[in-house]
Amino acid sequence: VRERSSASIAESLLGGVDKAGYEETGLTCLSTADFSSITPLVKQLASELRKRGVSMSVASLRAYGLNEDLLDELALTRISGLTFAPEAGTQRMRDVVNKNVTEEHVEESSRRVFSRGWHRLKLYFMIGLPTEEDEDVRGIVETGLRMLRIGRGILRGGKRPEVTVSVSSHVPKPHTPLQWCAQDPEAEIRRKQGLLRTANRERDIRLKHHHSGISFVEGVLARGDRRLAPVIESVWRAGARFDGWEEVFDFERWLAALAEHGVETAAYLGTRPITARLPWDHIDVGLEDGFLLGEYRKALKGRASPPCGKVAGMLIHHTNLADAEPDRRKLVCYDCGVACDLSKMRDDRLVALRVLGAQDRPAREQAVIDAAGDLATLDVSERGGGSPGEVADPNKRDTERAERVRLLGYVGSGAPYGTYRIKFAKVGRAAFLGHLDLVRLLSRSFRRADLPLAVTRGFTPHPRITFGPALGLGVPSLGELCDVDIEHVVRGKHMWEIEEGDTRIELPASEVLERLAAVCPPGIELASCELVRLNGHPLVIANKCKPDRGLGKAIDAIDLIVRPAPDGMPFDGTRLARIAAAFLARSSAIVVRETRGKQIDVRALVSMVDVIDGDAAARLTGALDWPEGALLRVRVSATAEGSAKPAEVAKALGVWGAEDPRAEHALVARLGVVSELAGRGQVAAGVARVPVVADA
Numbered sequence: 001v002r003e004r005s006s007a008s009i010a011e012s013l014l015g016g017v018d019k020a021g022y023e024e025t026g027l028t029c030l031s032t033a034d035f036s037s038i039t040p041l042v043k044q045l046a047s048e049l050r051k052r053g054v055s056m057s058v059a060s061l062r063a064y065g066l067n068e069d070l071l072d073e074l075a076l077t078r079i080s081g082l083t084f085a086p087e088a089g090t091q092r093m094r095d096v097v098n099k100n101v102t103e104e105h106v107e108e109s110s111r112r113v114f115s116r117g118w119h120r121l122k123l124y125f126m127i128g129l130p131t132e133e134d135e136d137v138r139g140i141v142e143t144g145l146r147m148l149r150i151g152r153g154i155l156r157g158g159k160r161p162e163v164t165v166s167v168s169s170h171v172p173k174p175h176t177p178l179q180w181c182a183q184d185p186e187a188e189i190r191r192k193q194g195l196l197r198t199a200n201r202e203r204d205i206r207l208k209h210h211h212s213g214i215s216f217v218e219g220v221l222a223r224g225d226r227r228l229a230p231v232i233e234s235v236w237r238a239g240a241r242f243d244g245w246e247e248v249f250d251f252e253r254w255l256a257a258l259a260e261h262g263v264e265t266a267a268y269l270g271t272r273p274i275t276a277r278l279p280w281d282h283i284d285v286g287l288e289d290g291f292l293l294g295e296y297r298k299a300l301k302g303r304a305s306p307p308c309g310k311v312a313g314m315l316i317h318h319t320n321l322a323d324a325e326p327d328r329r330k331l332v333c334y335d336c337g338v339a340c341d342l343s344k345m346r347d348d349r350l351v352a353l354r355v356l357g358a359q360d361r362p363a364r365e366q367a368v369i370d371a372a373g374d375l376a377t378l379d380v381s382e383r384g385g386g387s388p389g390e391v392a393d394p395n396k397r398d399t400e401r402a403e404r405v406r407l408l409g410y411v412g413s414g415a416p417y418g419t420y421r422i423k424f425a426k427v428g429r430a431a432f433l434g435h436l437d438l439v440r441l442l443s444r445s446f447r448r449a450d451l452p453l454a455v456t457r458g459f460t461p462h463p464r465i466t467f468g469p470a471l472g473l474g475v476p477s478l479g480e481l482c483d484v485d486i487e488h489v490v491r492g493k494h495m496w497e498i499e500e501g502d503t504r505i506e507l508p509a510s511e512v513l514e515r516l517a518a519v520c521p522p523g524i525e526l527a528s529c530e531l532v533r534l535n536g537h538p539l540v541i542a543n544k545c546k547p548d549r550g551l552g553k554a555i556d557a558i559d560l561i562v563r564p565a566p567d568g569m570p571f572d573g574t575r576l577a578r579i580a581a582a583f584l585a586r587s588s589a590i591v592v593r594e595t596r597g598k599q600i601d602v603r604a605l606v607s608m609v610d611v612i613d614g615d616a617a618a619r620l621t622g623a624l625d626w627p628e629g630a631l632l633r634v635r636v637s638a639t640a641e642g643s644a645k646p647a648e649v650a651k652a653l654g655v656w657g658a659e660d661p662r663a664e665h666a667l668v669a670r671l672g673v674v675s676e677l678a679g680r681g682q683v684a685a686g687v688a689r690v691p692v693v694a695d696a
């Protein structure tokens, strides 16, 4: 059995996080719990990621893989729930698929999850397994309901357990012991899914199942042969793309293509005689002849083979050298033909534990969920929680976990910070980033630039970034503003290496600008950065000085530029000036808002319209990649009382173009945000003196 070294996993994961700036990451493989150093690896990674404020999930856990140590580490990350795979609804079915998972494992793992304050549990099951009866299908929902009851018995303080049962359909795969089995026909899968829904008629658990048509196609492709090549081509020519996604999957398209090429699927999906030639027989995966057949026969008799490569009688690997080194018991091997070097395998694992520093047993008593089954499993719910030091009061478990997570994280630690006002353009494809995507993108860019963002307190901290008035999706801007709190840094140290007592300094605004500009993607173009002292900053309080205005108060208007929709006549400066004058002469200009049908008087919101022509216009159209020509500039009020959208302004000016969505419309962009308008009623007079905070 080949395993990647834990050092290389740690290097790629931490390197990926540092280079990409992601705030969450995960470990995944076919069965994460079977990776021999999973617990010490998670321990090492979790502590590194906590310092960076990054959360981690571990996918594909087996029910027996949720040992106390692993869960204690995961409980200190920000993940809100856990997933594991009981695989089947009854013990008989679990033995058929040889997952070595028992009912006790499933129940004990659920207890361990709920007792650590998690209230979300997701369980993976399969239907359509060989020899399956309706009782086995209903057993899936019953298992989910049992776990729900366990959660209700453990969670306190008004927390309700949420159990999601996700059910996929079994698709026999080549080179596995079940390669000769029949797959359930599509109609039978749907019938069994109906059984599941009926069993969950009270809807106590959340039930999810896969599209039966996708399972059908998967089964045909998994065990089909070369006759499927033209079918795949036909489906593709008919427009199939990303067919693994239910929202775009079209079952009829596949059925039509199969019929077109006269492919009979029953032969692919039915039981194959064990003597039949199989389309993949010519591929040698290194297994001895007869090995898979032997396992197939055992599966049909419901006899599970303990996992190979592990100490006989153990389902999970030793998590420390103190246990692993003296254990000279033989590793299980069935001589499948792969010819593993078991001595080397054992030595490699010892090396991995040594590299990860996993020398000693965990401090507290811990029962291993073991294949032997008779080892007493520890009911953590009776100990008042799962982690050392956890408070005994079960009502406080969740908030206590939140507090531990927060305190263990580097970010949100209350370090001194400076507020930086950054002006940037959002052009090209970046104009199609929604607001939340922009927040995520900037947060990641700050991480990549190793600039420690201050975050809000609480269990789910958010970066402290404030933006100016929202920009519509698809509208480019040459003058966006945001205020960002960045913690003071220590020269020569990454943000996650800073320790208490280190001398921190406030980064100069020019350095923040330079480092951020180096990592921002195309389309986000930084123009300037300056330090501001907002109300509430410790220096403002200490020095009793007048704070700078926050963006919410500093901005009360927006400058837009509009390039009219073509109407067959040139829009030169003179014509645009006439349009501007005609608009300003009106007493009102009503536009109906598309979403709610609300009437907007755009004229009342506009304080200035003028024309940009010549070199200034050429610079702007060049920056926006628009055709050259004169532009209208419009100043629109943006206050709590409301504002007008760029398209509404263009419509009020009469330059938007035809209402037909296929017609060519005016081009609109934000030029900048404007601050300090004069008081109400004097808007027009005040505009001339208004300093432009961010303009082209």
Ligand code: SF4
Binding pocket: 001, 308, 309, 332, 333, 334, 335, 336, 337, 338, 339, 340
């Ligand atoms: S059965 Fe033995 S040889 Fe085959 S993969 Fe397992 S440990 Fe290796």
